[in-house]
Amino acid sequence: xxxxxxxxxxxxxxxxxxxxxxxxxxxxxxxxxxxxxxxxxxxxxxxxxxxxxxxxxxxxxxxxxxxxxxxxxxxxxxxxxxxxxxxxxxxxxxxxxxxxxxxxxxxxxxxxxxxxxxxxxxxxxxxxxxxxxxxxxxxxxxxxxxxxxxxxxxxxxxxxxxxxxxxxxxxxxxxxxxxxxxxxxxxxxxxxxxxxxxxxxxxxxxxxxxxxxxxxxxxxxxxxxxxxxxxxxxxxxxxxxxxxxxxxxxxxxxxxxxxxxxxxxxxxxxxxxxxxxxxxxxxxxxxxxxxxxxxxxxxxxxxxxxxxxxxxxxxxxxxxxxxxxxxxxxxxxxxxxxxxxxxxxxxxxxxxxxxxxxxxxxxxxxxxxxxxxxxxxxxxxxxxxxxxxxxxxxxxxxxxxxxxxxxxxxxxxxxxxxxxxxxxxxxxxxxxxxxxxxxxxxxxxxxxxxxxxxxxxxxxxxxxxxxxxxxxxxxxxxxxxxxxxxxxxxxxxxxxxxxxxxxxxxxxxxxxxxxxxxxxxxxxxxxxxxxxxx
Amino acid sequence: xxxxxxxxxxxxxxxxxxxxxxxxxxxxxxxxxxxxxxxxxxxxxxxxxxxxxxxxxxxxxxxxxxxxxxxxxxxxxxxxxxxxxxxxxxxxxxxxxxxxxxxxxxxxxxxxxxxxxxxxxxxxxxxxxxxxxxxxxxxxxxxxxxxxxxxxxxxxxxxxxxxxxxxxxxxxxxxxxxxxxxxxxxxxxxxx
Numbered sequence: 083x084x085x086x087x088x089x090x091x092x093x094x095x096x097x098x099x100x101x102x103x104x105x106x107x108x109x110x111x112x113x114x115x116x117x118x119x120x121x122x123x124x125x126x127x128x129x130x131x132x133x134x135x136x137x138x139x140x141x142x143x144x145x146x147x148x149x150x151x152x153x154x155x156x157x158x159x160x161x162x163x164x165x166x167x168x169x170x171x172x173x174x175x176x177x178x179x180x181x182x183x184x185x186x187x188x189x190x191x192x193x194x195x196x197x198x199x200x201x202x203x204x205x206x207x208x209x210x211x212x213x214x215x216x217x218x219x220x221x222x223x224x225x226x227x228x229x230x231x232x233x234x235x236x237x238x239x240x241x242x243x244x245x246x247x248x249x250x251x252x253x254x255x256x257x258x259x260x261x262x263x264x265x266x267x268x269x270x271x272x273x274x275x276x277x278x279x280x281x282x283x284x285x286x287x288x289x290x291x292x293x294x295x296x297x298x299x300x301x302x303x304x305x306x307x308x309x310x311x312x313x314x315x316x317x318x319x320x321x322x323x324x325x326x327x328x329x330x331x332x333x334x335x336x337x338x339x340x341x342x343x344x345x346x347x348x349x350x351x352x353x354x355x356x357x358x359x360x361x362x363x364x365x366x367x368x369x370x371x372x373x374x375x376x377x378x379x380x381x382x383x384x385x386x387x388x389x390x391x392x393x394x395x396x397x398x399x400x401x402x403x404x405x406x407x408x409x410x411x412x413x414x415x416x417x418x419x420x421x422x423x424x425x426x427x428x429x430x431x432x433x434x435x436x437x438x439x440x441x442x443x444x445x446x447x448x449x450x451x452x453x454x455x456x457x458x459x460x461x462x463x464x465x466x467x468x469x470x471x472x473x474x475x476x477x478x479x480x481x482x483x484x485x486x487x488x489x490x491x492x493x494x495x496x497x498x499x500x501x502x503x504x505x506x507x508x509x510x511x512x513x514x515x516x517x518x519x520x521x522x523x524x525x526x527x528x529x530x531x532x533x534x535x536x537x538x539x540x541x542x543x544x545x546x547x548x549x550x551x552x553x554x555x556x557x558x559x560x561x562x563x564x565x566x567x568x569x570x571x572x573x574x575x576x577x578x579x580x581x582x583x584x585x586x587x588x589x590x591x592x593x594x595x596x597x598x599x600x601x602x603x604x605x606x607x608x609x610x611x612x613x614x615x616x
Numbered sequence: 617x618x619x620x621x622x623x624x625x626x627x628x629x630x631x632x633x634x635x636x637x638x639x640x641x642x643x644x645x646x647x648x649x650x651x652x653x654x655x656x657x658x659x660x661x662x663x664x665x666x667x668x669x670x671x672x673x674x675x676x677x678x679x680x681x682x683x684x685x686x687x688x689x690x691x692x693x694x695x696x697x698x699x700x701x702x703x704x705x706x707x708x709x710x711x712x713x714x715x716x717x718x719x720x721x722x723x724x725x726x727x728x729x730x731x732x733x734x735x736x737x738x739x740x741x742x743x744x745x746x747x748x749x750x751x752x753x754x755x756x757x758x759x760x761x762x763x764x765x766x767x768x769x770x771x772x773x774x775x776x777x778x779x780x781x782x783x784x785x786x787x788x789x790x791x792x793x794x795x796x797x798x799x800x801x802x803x804x805x806x807x808x
Contacts (some may be wrong), residue, residue: 192627260634264627298638302645314796317649320734321791322694328652332645395740 098600110194111600112179119176126168131559133161155223156215161460162226166344167251168208170478171492173486174255174347175258178286180497182262184591184598185280187271187607192264200257207250214240225536230318230329234310241311247306251295259293262286272610280589280615281364281463284371285350286469288378292339300336303329327392336386342381345477346374348485349416352438355492356420359435360427361586366419375415380409390461399458406456410449417446433507437488440480440515448476451490451526469529475522487565494569495583499597502568510564515556517538524550589615639774651692665735668754669747678712679775686773688717689787690798697724711775719752719767723759732756733788742784745774
């Protein structure tokens with residue numbers, strides 16, 4: 083093994099990528115795999131987005147117009163699963179693949195062949211899951227949280243395919259996480275100490291540990307479902323001595339850290355972009371790191387705030403209520419630091435900065451509705467209403483998704499060597515910003531007024547808010563075609579980008595030429611404090 | 617840092633540790649199942665009652681100063697065609713007294729079926745003070761077509777029951793476990 087590595091290292095004459103399809107099938111290059119992840123997640127984003135538009139079309143007016151309630155349930159379920167596991171998570175892994183080695187001065191990921199495997203599992207997992215929609219009895223229809231017994235006793239026959247698809251997604255995430263940890267811990271260039279790492283690297287290191295801690299629990303819970311369905315066990319069946327509430331505990335033990343898996347890398351991205359366009363170093367770097375670590379720790383002890391209404395003892399409700407509210411403290415530290423970074427900065431408002439500022443504002447709105455939901459007695463009113471839908475879409479769409487778009491605009495010139503069209507980028511931002519708010523803001527009100535989530539029809543008093551929501555959803559959905567056009571145009575015919583790209587950019591990736599060469603940092607750079615991060 | 621020769625070994629060792637963490641967390645997911653049962657049994661979360669209660673009659677202090685209302689609720693789960701009722705909807709007992717109540721089931725179908733009753737106590741804080749010395753819920757019931765069975769249940773309300781609890785509701789949900797029991801038989805068969 084070591085022999086092979088030595089020979090490989092010796093004849094390392096910057097050979098470029100292989101030609102044709104084989105390049106993408108067999109690649110072990112972190113940049114290629116990052117690109118694959120990003121395009122895959124964009125495809126999933128479009129598929130999941132089409133499902134969202136089916137939902138919004140049906141909800142445009144009260145009454146059943148376009149789809150059956152059964153199909154509607156499959157749409158809500160698959161929209162959730164695809165956006166969580168297919169769009170947001172792979173996009174962050176793709177960004178980590180592209181950026182982590184360049185940011186810490188490493189030549190590639192630590193385990194390149196495993197990197198290839200962890201990507202190529204994904205198309206099969208999602209192919210299998212989406213294929214269930216065309217099977218007799220339909221695909222998963224029990225909500226993305228797949229509560230037992232909906233997902234066991236009352237599930238369609240295709241649930242077994244869903245279970246194995248989740249197993250594959252879990253395996254992919256776990257391999258990706260191991261790779262990222264090994265890269266960050268073992269392959270930093272000399273001088274790149276832990277407390278000099280860019281915030282994006284820090285947040286991904288912590289996210290990777292969260293993934294390792296909870297993806298196996300998800301694998302465990304779907305395995306228990308598999309056993310209940312096919313092998314006569316009774317993990318979640320009261321008749322055989324099990325308990326359906328146990329499912330919710332195990333699921334949310336996974337599920338709550340999972341929602342931080344989808345937001346911590348976003349914190350990292352925004353912490354890279356805001357200092358660049360405020361032309362000031364990040365305010366409170368150390369406190370940012372500690373805040374992320376505390377949020378990650380707290381995520382393990384708050385899971386039951388998703389299930390206040392199952393009949394928990396008072397002591398349990400109080401514990402989960404207060405520990406949930408505690409999360410607002412480190413999150414508040416982060417929001418304060420972003421604002422303080424912009425304070426008296428020489429700000430300019432290029433597209434990545436617009437998305438980042440929108441992230442700070444709209445994520446904070448999502449955080450506040452989360453605080454409202456954490457109040458156990460109030461949650462009895464909000465539980466399972468559109469208020470919850472508005473809350474988590476505010477943290478996931480203008481939260482996680484906006485950060486991914488900001489990252490694409492910010493680093494695209496480094497990836498492909500060309501600038502995107504700035505005025506088109508701003509147009510995309512404003513369409514998305516307006517679309518998102520028109521879609522999700524009214525849902526707060528319909529939720530507080532009592533509209534339940536996951537229903538294909540609703541009472542007449544919710545008609546106006548729902549029509550508004552649907553109009554917003556179509557504006558947001560179709561403006562993503564503009565995003566695709568802008569990215570393709572930049573790749574094929576954008577004007578040449580400089581190496582540093584942005585006047586205020588700091589960090590090792592900006593010391594490389596644009597586009598970044600196929601092999602970078604084959605000889606580790608010496609890293610100084612000033613150049614380590616922004 | 618290190619020479620290229622050492623890198624793969626370093627990665628391997630770290631990856632191994634991380635894989636062990638993954639295996640451990642997979643196990644932890646399954647460990648949550650018995651852990652949940654233990655926590656529920658100790659705290660009575662979900663209104664779970666314990667198994668058969670044994671005690672020394674001489675040491676049981678009768679509390680004649682108060683009466684506790686005990687209500688009985690019988691339900692059949694979805695798809696369970698049996699009829700299920702108790703001789704009384706409720707009774708009053710002094711804590712420390714043994715009381716017997718009869719429950720009845722009738723198999724209204726024309727096939728042999730197996731039922732299992734699952735108890736639950738409200739308020740959940742009372743669950744650990746509600747002791748059953750005999751209960752049909754400790755076993756499953758096998759009924760021939762049309763058969764009716766009388767099922768006694770004997771209980772004691774613990775004298776330590778907090779004084780603010782004046783009423784306890786005991787609910788039974790009756791499940792059809794015919795198909796489960798058939799699978800258990802299959803597994804008992806060495807050829808199965």
